[in-house]
Amino acid sequence: MLGRSSREKEKEKSNAPAGENPEAIKPPAGWYADPDAANSDGTRARWWDGEQWTETVSPGHTAEAPQPAQDAAAQPDSGPAAAAVPDRPAAAATGHWIQPPPPSQLRIMRIQEGPQAGETTIGDAGVILNTVRRVAQDSRVYVPASVVDVAQHRGLTIGAVSVRGLGHQDFGLVRQDAVAFATAGNSRFIVGTIADGVSEAPNSHAGADSASKAALASVREFLDAGTRLHEIPWPEVTETVRNNLRKRAELAFGAKLRNEKVDDGTWARQVGTTAEVLIVDSEPAHDGSFEYVRAVLAGDGYGYVISPAGLLPLGSGKARDNDLKSNKVLPLPSDPGPGYPHVQPGRIRPGEAVMITTDGIGDDMADGTTEVAGYMHAELLQPRTPHSLLETVSYVAYQSDDDRTVLVVWA
Amino acid sequence: MADKVYTATFLPVFLVVDTSWSMGEEQPGSTERLIDVANQLVPMIVEKCGQHPTLDQKLRLSLIQFSSEASVAIPLGETDSFRSSIPQLQPQDATDFGAAFELLYTEINDAVPSLKGGRDDYGVYRPTVFFITDGEDNGDPGRRDRAWAALTDAGFRFRPHFFTFGVAEASSKQLEQYKSGRGLVAVAKDPAKAIDGLSDVLGSLVRSIVSSSVGADPTGNIELTRDDFDPNIWEVLD
Numbered sequence: 001m002l003g004r005s006s007r008e009k010e011k012e013k014s015n016a017p018a019g020e021n022p023e024a025i026k027p028p029a030g031w032y033a034d035p036d037a038a039n040s041d042g043t044r045a046r047w048w049d050g051e052q053w054t055e056t057v058s059p060g061h062t063a064e065a066p067q068p069a070q071d072a073a074a075q076p077d078s079g080p081a082a083a084a085v086p087d088r089p090a091a092a093a094t095g096h097w098i099q100p101p102p103p104s105q106l107r108i109m110r111i112q113e114g115p116q117a118g119e120t121t122i123g124d125a126g127v128i129l130n131t132v133r134r135v136a137q138d139s140r141v142y143v144p145a146s147v148v149d150v151a152q153h154r155g156l157t158i159g160a161v162s163v164r165g166l167g168h169q170d171f172g173l174v175r176q177d178a179v180a181f182a183t184a185g186n187s188r189f190i191v192g193t194i195a196d197g198v199s200e201a202p203n204s205h206a207g208a209d210s211a212s213k214a215a216l217a218s219v220r221e222f223l224d225a226g227t228r229l230h231e232i233p234w235p236e237v238t239e240t241v242r243n244n245l246r247k248r249a250e251l252a253f254g255a256k257l258r259n260e261k262v263d264d265g266t267w268a269r270q271v272g273t274t275a276e277v278l279i280v281d282s283e284p285a286h287d288g289s290f291e292y293v294r295a296v297l298a299g300d301g302y303g304y305v306i307s308p309a310g311l312l313p314l315g316s317g318k319a320r321d322n323d324l325k326s327n328k329v330l331p332l333p334s335d336p337g338p339g340y341p342h343v344q345p346g347r348i349r350p351g352e353a354v355m356i357t358t359d360g361i362g363d364d365m366a367d368g369t370t371e372v373a374g375y376m377h378a379e380l381l382q383p384r385t386p387h388s389l390l391e392t393v394s395y396v397a398y399q400s401d402d403d404r405t406v407l408v409v410w411a
Numbered sequence: 412m413a414d415k416v417y418t419a420t421f422l423p424v425f426l427v428v429d430t431s432w433s434m435g436e437e438q439p440g441s442t443e444r445l446i447d448v449a450n451q452l453v454p455m456i457v458e459k460c461g462q463h464p465t466l467d468q469k470l471r472l473s474l475i476q477f478s479s480e481a482s483v484a485i486p487l488g489e490t491d492s493f494r495s496s497i498p499q500l501q502p503q504d505a506t507d508f509g510a511a512f513e514l515l516y517t518e519i520n521d522a523v524p525s526l527k528g529g530r531d532d533y534g535v536y537r538p539t540v541f542f543i544t545d546g547e548d549n550g551d552p553g554r555r556d557r558a559w560a561a562l563t564d565a566g567f568r569f570r571p572h573f574f575t576f577g578v579a580e581a582s583s584k585q586l587e588q589y590k591s592g593r594g595l596v597a598v599a600k601d602p603a604k605a606i607d608g609l610s611d612v613l614g615s616l617v618r619s620i621v622s623s624s625v626g627a628d629p630t631g632n633i634e635l636t637r638d639d640f641d642p643n644i645w646e647v648l649d
Contacts, residue, residue, distance in 0.1 A: 128465060
């Protein structure tokens with residue numbers, strides 16, 4: 001944090017984002033290129049609260065001047081026209097607006113027979129259609145294969161769904177994803193969390209459950225105490241989640257490991273999980289938009305903004321290994337490593353939605369150009385009922401066998 | 412944050428089996444031959460794939476036989492392409508590791524990237540090789556060493572995880588160097604129990620392939636560790 005120093009005074013003298021006169025119509029709140037002289041290379045962003053510059057900076061956050069979606073405008077054939085998303089602060093977008101395949105180009109069919117009869121298949125699903133739903137044998141406690149929840153809150157709609165992947169059904173394993181949501185900050189904010197237990201950890205379903213709830217509780221505590229949306233100390237949230245995971249693992253497995261040297265790696269091999277948070281402010285800005293913050297505490301989840309004009313991928317933490325596939329994640333409670341927590345602010349407008357999802361769907365949607373991306377975009381443009389949301393995420397596609405979890409907020 | 416993702420990823424596994432004359436000899440106390448046991452391997456994997464479609468959709472299998480020469484018995488592909496006519500290996504000639512390593516390099520280099528079918532959104536896991544032999548290499552040591560160096564060179568994009576299993580006359584001294592990546596060398600201690608040893612290791616091998624797919628978000632790593640081997644039967648070098 002900077003003090004109110006000569007640097008602050010310098011900022012006060014400086015113009016509002018994009019050279020707007022602060023006394024004239026001011027740009028909406030958002031992350032913009034830091035006008036501070038120390039940011040001469042333009043790699044740092046500073047939060048503009050709609051009225052003035054704040055103390056909150058985001059090192060390494062690629063910020064741009066607030067103007068219509070710059071990436072989209074630069075690629076008119078691959079994204080929504082700039083006019084379709086007026087005044088969008090481009091700072092929020094780390095990716096490019098994508099026009100996913102329209103429904104008319106999707107190979108969608110209702111499965112007529114076999115163990116997946118009644119579900120929707122996207123493209124040529126192949127032998128995965130023959131997967132049998134086997135009873136989960138790997139857990140002493142019952143873990144529901146599917147959970148779904150939809151609720152309205154102050155003009156926003158929240159959808160949460162988590163389903164057991166076909167791979168887990170095939171091998172009799174429980175669902176290892178988790179999802180949770182609640183309101184916070186005197187009901188002003190919607191807070192949702194998702195977690196994806198890593199498959200190598202035999203009790204990662206317990207880890208994912210713990211992480212999603214601990215992250216939710218921690219963020220709620222900060223917001224309830226009056227912490228501003230952009231001042232949530234995400235490293236502290238991560239630490240709370242890690243501590244909870246350690247306790248959960250010690251409670252369940254500590255006795256077994258009494259004589260072993262126990263560290264975070266030991267616990268991660270038992271309950272390792274990713275964790276991600278989405279917060280949406282239900283108080284609309286003066287332009288009617290709703291502010292959100294996505295925070296990836298650890299792992300390889302995906303985020304997207306869904307708009308009638310297109311799909312904005314918010315990125316993933318999926319690792320690569322010299323072009324060979326790698327599913328490396330550093331699961332909590334291990335230190336997730338540099339780059340985490342990864343915090344992305346942004347805005348959605350009425351008619352848009354923001355979603356976070358585990359890689360069971362994220363790998364299928366990928367960069368937004370796939371058939372599954374087109375399908376999900378079409379399906380999630382409007383708020384869904386619980387049963388239709390469950391049906392939406394139960395599609396069958398080639399090699400798509402991981403657990404699937406979505407937390408979506410529609411404006 | 413990396414953005415490159417794959418909508419499908421394949422797990423290439425190469426089974427490289429010694430088919431020299433000794434594999435066709437009846438073992439002490441048994442009417443069974445090592446080649447008969449080795450011939451059970453592919454059907455065992457195919458059976459597992461039939462039971463688990465999510466494994467079947469990812470696994471891509473190849474069978475390479477070698478004696479004085481090496482040849483591809485099953486080209487790298489999905490089990491559906493050979494399920495109805497699994498080739499039976501026949502014993503012949505001597506044992507030349509160099510021939511096996513050379514062909515393996517060529518097959519990995521050509522067949523593994525071709526699994527992507529030209530699609531940017533298809534990926535491959537690092538290949539895994541299971542090398543099974545019952546005896547001493549009779550080939551040209553220079554050729555063998557050059558081929559092994561090429562196969563395991565850090566600059567080889569698809570250098571495999573290499574597991575070696577030795578039974579009968581194979582010794583740990585001869586085989587100890589033939590491991591790479593997450594691989595290991597396991598040698599049966601008692602040459603007189605080669606049939607039991609090979610049967611035992613095939614079970615472990617199949618379980619490790621299945622395990623690599625269990626959990627729906629597999630690491631793509633076929634895990635076989637010292638703990639998977641009975642210390643009374645196996646000497647493990649990892």
